[in-house]
Amino acid sequence: MLARILGSTAILAGLSLAAPVTAETTLHILHINDLHSRIQPITGSGSTCSAENDAAGECFGGVARVATAINTLRDELQAAGENVIVLDAGDQYQGSLFFTTYRGAAEAEFMEAIGFDAMALGNHEFNNGPEGLLPLLDGVSFPVVAGNLDVSADPSLNGRVGDTLVLDVNGMQVGIVSAVTLDTLEISSPGPDVVFQPEIEALQADVDALTAQGVGMIIALTHVGLPDDIRIAEAVTGIDVIVGGHSHTYLSATDPDRDGPYPLWVNAPDGAMVPIVQAGAYSRYLGHLTVTFDDAGAVIFADGNTMLLDASVVPDEAIAARITELGGEIEVAMAVPVGETTDHVEGDRSVCRAMECSMGNLVADAMLDRVREQGIQIAIANGGGLRASIDAGEVTMGEVFTVLPFQNALATFQLTGADVLAALENGVSQVEEGAGRFPQVSGLRFTWTPTAEPGARVASVEVDMGGTWEALDPAATYGVVSNNFMRAGGDGYAVFAESGMNAYDFGPGLEEVVATYLGQNSPYAPYTDGRIATTQ
Secondary structure, eight states: OHHHHHHHHGGGGGGGGSOOSSOOEEEEEEEEOOOTTOOSOBOTTSSBOOHHHHHTTOOBOOHHHHHHHHHHHHHHHHHTTOEEEEEEOSOOSSSSHHHHHHTTHHHHHHHHHHTOSEEEOOGGGGTTOGGGGHHHHHHOSSOEEOTTEEOTTOTTTTTTSBSEEEEEETTEEEEEEEEEOTTHHHHSOOOTTOEEOOHHHHHHHHHHHHHHTTOOEEEEEEESOHHHHHHHHHHOSSOOEEEOOSSOOBEESSOTTOSEESSEEEEOTTSOEEEEEOBOSTTSEEEEEEEEEOTTSOEEEEEEEEEEOOTTSOOOHHHHHHHHHHHHHHHHHHTSEEEEESSOBOOOHHHHTTSOOHHHHHHHHHHHHHHGGGTOOEEEEEGGGOOOOBOSEEEEHHHHHHHSTTOOBEEEEEEEHHHHHHHHHHHTTTGGGTOTTOEEEESEEEEEOTTSOTTSOEEEEEEEETTEEEEOOTTSEEEEEEEHHHHTTGGGOHHHHHHOEEEEOOOOBHHHHHHHHHHHTOSBOOOOOSSEEEOO
């Protein structure tokens, strides 16, 4: 569906090339999204890059490169008298050992050093509960916003997270409205006291409030994903620009391998054209959008591109030194090899959230292997829990943590066959949206129909019963292993929480299980075997 949307709107991007007729005010927006704690440089597949490979020019990103890119552009533009703001569209948290170790304080420190002007909350900012936001909120001086949240009943967040803000940019008033995905309720841990409102309804109210204050230029800084950003642009009146995140969408003005054009233009309800931008993920890119407003605050020109932060971008020395300092205690433990692989293990979200992937097989097989002797026949892992690929060769503990950063524990329980089927239906119900609930499995195989209605997509299921494949029996009881996040109902797996019998949610850490399995099966040969198939 996303490809179809992008294809239908890409033609609008041509409008951005028209020269402005009456250039009144120009604003430069530098932006990132979904950094996911990639404090250190990353490999091409998104995992942490070794110092040797980085020195060889083979790596990308890392916050020291982000700092150089932002500071260089900001300094040059401001020296030329231009207006510049720096925005983050959420999900600084979760994804590397820096977050596991420092619980958000490191991300806050580097954002503050770079000098962001505003940040939208992402869903992963709630991974450690509402109180887990405090290291971020305490560590930054700039505003953090989420306009569709009511946090007044939560003592940790009351008064700490704003609805809207107005930035004074050289006397120019720039309004910021924001929203975080409603999926946060299922895919993270916001707690019972944080109240979520529908994004479109909340954004329209906030835009109207800013407009009533006389603010003419309004940017929506969102963490809802590109499909929802398009719906927002089509439904909300008064938004001039959308700077988004959550879907990790790589928009580009020039790259033929892009997910869509930069900016992506969408028709608003009042006939205006709204440019939408997003800059991939994991610190690989910096977005730079140039927007010109007329004297009424309407967009008359927008153009720009995403900038690849490769080896040509020299890391900021002070930030790089601080990263080395903080990484010292992490490095020793994480550099320990746990095994090796004969080939690339595919863990990219575009694959593991839509189909069988080799990383999903590795993780699900490791889970089942660990508890099979406890009477467990089936493993179900969420594709969204897999956060990186692993390159061929030696695998360190740090790489395993990068793939599995959530500190989830194994959870074992029993389900009827009917409930197993319900779980699989949930898993394939939102593939079009790239949802993380897609089921990577072991001990069973299933066929599903992408064109069928959600809830009626799974065509057949078989379970490996001691070496013999047998059709899933709705009335039978099966032993299941998953992770504690899913067992608690995360990613829509309410059936695990409501129907799981004889549950134990406190098994070993998933990263330790996978590291041990790799060591026991080294060199590990990644594979897919057709355990998840589709039919028309």
